[in-house]
Amino acid sequence: MTDMTDNLETAAHAENLRRVAIDPVSRVEGHGKVTLLLDDNDRVHQVRLHIVEFRGFEKFVQGRPYWEAPVMVQRLCGICPVSHHIAASKAMDMIVGATLTPTAEKVRRLMHYGQILQSHALHFFHLSAPDLLFGFDSDVAKRNIVGVAAQYPEVAKQGVLLRKFGQEVIRVTAGKRVHGTGSIPGGVNKNVSIEERNYLLKDIEQTIAWSRDAVGIARQLFEKNQDFYNSFGRFDTHTLNLVRNDGALDLYHGGLRARDKDGKTLFDHYDYSHYWDVIFEDVKPWSYMKFPFLRSLGAEQGWYRVGPLTRVTQCDFIPTPLAEAQRKEFLAFDGGSATGATLGFHWARMIEMLHAAEVIRDLLHDPDLQGTELVSRGERQARGVGVIEAPRGTLIHHYKVDDNDQIVRCNLIVSTTHNNQAMNEAIRSVARQYLDGKKLTEGLLNHVEVAIRAFDPC
Amino acid sequence: MNDKKKLRVATTSLAGCFGCHMSLLDIDERLFPLLDLVEFDRSPLTDIKHCGPCDIGIIEGGICNAENVHVLREFRKNCRILISIGACAVTGGLPAQRNHLDLGSCLTEVYLTEPGLAHGHIPNDPELPLPLDKVHPLHEVVKIDYFIPGCPPSGDAIWKFLTDLIAGKTPELGHGLIKYD
Numbered sequence: 001m002t003d004m005t006d007n008l009e010t011a012a013h014a015e016n017l018r019r020v021a022i023d024p025v026s027r028v029e030g031h032g033k034v035t036l037l038l039d040d041n042d043r044v045h046q047v048r049l050h051i052v053e054f055r056g057f058e059k060f061v062q063g064r065p066y067w068e069a070p071v072m073v074q075r076l077c078g079i080c081p082v083s084h085h086i087a088a089s090k091a092m093d094m095i096v097g098a099t100l101t102p103t104a105e106k107v108r109r110l111m112h113y114g115q116i117l118q119s120h121a122l123h124f125f126h127l128s129a130p131d132l133l134f135g136f137d138s139d140v141a142k143r144n145i146v147g148v149a150a151q152y153p154e155v156a157k158q159g160v161l162l163r164k165f166g167q168e169v170i171r172v173t174a175g176k177r178v179h180g181t182g183s184i185p186g187g188v189n190k191n192v193s194i195e196e197r198n199y200l201l202k203d204i205e206q207t208i209a210w211s212r213d214a215v216g217i218a219r220q221l222f223e224k225n226q227d228f229y230n231s232f233g234r235f236d237t238h239t240l241n242l243v244r245n246d247g248a249l250d251l252y253h254g255g256l257r258a259r260d261k262d263g264k265t266l267f268d269h270y271d272y273s274h275y276w277d278v279i280f281e282d283v284k285p286w287s288y289m290k291f292p293f294l295r296s297l298g299a300e301q302g303w304y305r306v307g308p309l310t311r312v313t314q315c316d317f318i319p320t321p322l323a324e325a326q327r328k329e330f331l332a333f334d335g336g337s338a339t340g341a342t343l344g345f346h347w348a349r350m351i352e353m354l355h356a357a358e359v360i361r362d363l364l365h366d367p368d369l370q371g372t373e374l375v376s377r378g379e380r381q382a383r384g385v386g387v388i389e390a391p392r393g394t395l396i397h398h399y400k401v402d403d404n405d406q407i408v409r410c411n412l413i414v415s416t417t418h419n420n421q422a423m424n425e426a427i428r429s430v431a432r433q434y435l436d437g438k439k440l441t442e443g444l445l446n447h448v449e450v451a452i453r454a455f456d457p458c
Numbered sequence: 459m460n461d462k463k464k465l466r467v468a469t470t471s472l473a474g475c476f477g478c479h480m481s482l483l484d485i486d487e488r489l490f491p492l493l494d495l496v497e498f499d500r501s502p503l504t505d506i507k508h509c510g511p512c513d514i515g516i517i518e519g520g521i522c523n524a525e526n527v528h529v530l531r532e533f534r535k536n537c538r539i540l541i542s543i544g545a546c547a548v549t550g551g552l553p554a555q556r557n558h559l560d561l562g563s564c565l566t567e568v569y570l571t572e573p574g575l576a577h578g579h580i581p582n583d584p585e586l587p588l589p590l591d592k593v594h595p596l597h598e599v600v601k602i603d604y605f606i607p608g609c610p611p612s613g614d615a616i617w618k619f620l621t622d623l624i625a626g627k628t629p630e631l632g633h634g635l636i637k638y639d
């Protein structure tokens with residue numbers, strides 16, 4: 001299709017090329033733009049996703065007392081604040097030498113799965129549904145949640161109420177919907193009362209039913225557009241995710257699993273508290289977002305993909321029945337082709353949303369939520385690493401704390417950063433497939449954004 | 459349809475975390491009656507990339523780079539009423555914690571000397587907007603008509619504020635809706 005040997009990252013003679021920008025990338029959370037460089041024949045020579053904002057959290061958190069980190073650092077992201085809240089708390093559990101009480105761990109899990117549910121619902125219904133339901137080059141005026149609400153009011157309503165339920169789970173466990181305070185070093189600062197539990201239980205069956213319907217929508221999209229969905233923005237990639245001891249999907253805790261493009265396991269159940277032995281980061285001049293890679297494979301070859309698509313395809317099983325049944329169907333669909341498709345993210349994300357709803361139901365029935373032992377302490381440590389699977393993928397928080405309880409070092413590798421190169425690969429694949437040699441239209445440019453949105457960057 | 463009478467609303471996140479936008483969505487199913495009254499121009503929820511003439515502009519996040527200044531001015535030029543929403547927009551918020559540090563040393567530490575880096579390098583491509591040496595609140599750059607504090611203000615506060623404004627009243631956030639967290 002193309003005679004370019006180049007990987008489209010850097011054009012040989014940029015000065016002779018025409019620049020087209022998608023600025024800002026919209027219907028994503030986060031501050032990004034895409035630039036394309038084209039020649040006179042509309043051939044594409046360079047495609048880059050730039051993350052344009054520098055924030056410096058890692059630097060200014062230094063000097064703060066360690067217990068502030070869980071409330072401070074969540075302000076990196078208002079869509080998944082709970083992820084940072086909990087990852088920082090897990091790191092601080094190590095600092096205070098705590099082994100969590102059952103109540104503390106379960107309340108945190110409930111908070112986290114509430115967040116998975118709300119974030120996945122938001123992404124699918126509010127942000128991506130317009131592309132998926134109307135078409136990637138549909139009318140730009142209608143291509144948003146308002147258009148969805150007008151044409152598919154029931155779908156839009158379910159999306160809004162699914163998100164609301166997840167937000168309410170967060171409010172109950174964290175104290176408020178955005179930037180709560182429930183998780184603290186060594187545990188949590190409140191349990192879940194019987195009244196709160198009953199309040200959430202009231203809507204849980206409906207939430208599960210709607211989540212099942214949402215998996216159905218994602219599946220039907222693939223059935224209707226099989227070849228297009230399978231090939232759109234496709235690329236081969238290594239993968240990284242956390243799995244439980246027995247290989248199950250677990251979004252709160254586990255060991256690291258990395259597999260290469262061919263499915264060969266590079267490491268498994270790896271103790272994340274020394275993640276730097278397996279993961280390194282690179283910097284490129286054109287983005288404030290770093291480029292992590294697997295050290296054993298090197299900066300050029302070692303990039304990988306994280307997030308729902310990786311987790312659902314690389315875990316051994318999902319430990320709740322409805323989601324596990326859906327996972328099997330996903331893996332079997334069309335000989336497994338959807339599991340490597342960029343748009344497979346949407347299907348996998350909805351399977352995870354269903355799983356989150358099931359986990360929330362099971363936790364709500366667990367009397368440990370009403371326990372009163374909320375915090376524990378042990379031997380004080382100088383270094384803490386907290387890793388979880390956030391809605392968008394593996395999230396790493398790493399702190400050093402001195403004898404004055406002040407943070408002296410901080411490194412954060414957030415989910416979207418792990419996907420930095422993968423997102424660039426996806427949009428280059430789309431550029432080769434649909435843009436190369438064409439007169440660019442708004443609809444064609446939206447194809448690039450559709451590929452980015454699949455990752456749900458933030 | 460009474461489309462003609464709908465108020466046009468633009469929203470954006472500058473140096474913010476999107477949490478204030480999440481709070482806007484935390485009006486939950488009240489979103490649907492709101493959509494009978496307003497339509498969205500540029501917003502993270504639409505694919506309109508530049509703010510056109512609007513009745514109301516809502517901005518979260520402060521100003522941390524040259525691009526933010528540009529977008530803020532575009533909003534001010536086009537919006538009859540401009541609202542600064544959340545701690546970051548009102549005061550600079552948490553990102554302004556870097557104001558007591560030297561920007562160069564922040565960049566150096568994050569991109570050059572961090573031990574987990576293979577090849578350190580401070581990003582400097584012309585495509586990247588220049589970071590400002592300090593993070594600023596919006597009202598230091600343009601005139602702001604209303605401020606809603608909180609990190610973020612709650613969905614209820616945003617709902618009350620917007621419905622008052624749409625009804626032509628001076629918005630009032632009483633006890634319980636104004637928070638400075």
Ligand code: SF4
Pocket residue numbers: 075078178179473474475476477478518519543544545546547551552608609610
């Ligand atoms: S005020 Fe708070 S919620 Fe709003 S953008 Fe800033 S950090 Fe996020």
